[in-house]
């Protein structure tokens with residue numbers, strides 16, 4: 862299971878669990894995840910904002926091309 866922070870077209874952010882990254886993309890593509898606040902299915906993965914104002918933690922990217930762990934893609 863993997864949790865993603867999602868954001869709908871109205872700007873509501875919420876978390877949702879998926880079986881895996883591919884399931885997340887598939888469910889979002891098929892509008893299977895409605896926003897709990899407004900019901901909109903126009904939702905997309907929200908980029909996890911870096912923790913500003915705190916000491917920067919060392920980045921540990923997983924390195925896999927379809928990086929599903931939320932780390933910055935460094936090999937672009």
Ligand SMILES: [Zn+2]
Pocket residue numbers: 869870871872873896897898899900901
């Ligand atoms: Zn919404």
